[in-house]
Amino acid sequence: MNEKMDRRQIFFGTAKELEKNDREYWSKANVEEKLKTITYLRECFYGKEATTGRLQRFYKIFKRV
Secondary structure: OOOOOOOOOOOOOOHHHHHHHHHHHHHHOOHHHHHHHHHHHHHHHHOOHHHHOOOOOOOOOOOOO
């Protein structure tokens, strides 16, 4: 995801049109591109550790009444 956004291409439309365009784009995207995007977004929201480390496991014990 090191590509820069082309700011010369601007699209004005309704929310429904934009949603339709997004759905069309992602339905045509290959699996590798989708995984790269998911990894990029996880790094943005949760930091580098979210994509390099393992998933954290934790257990909760509930006392039965």
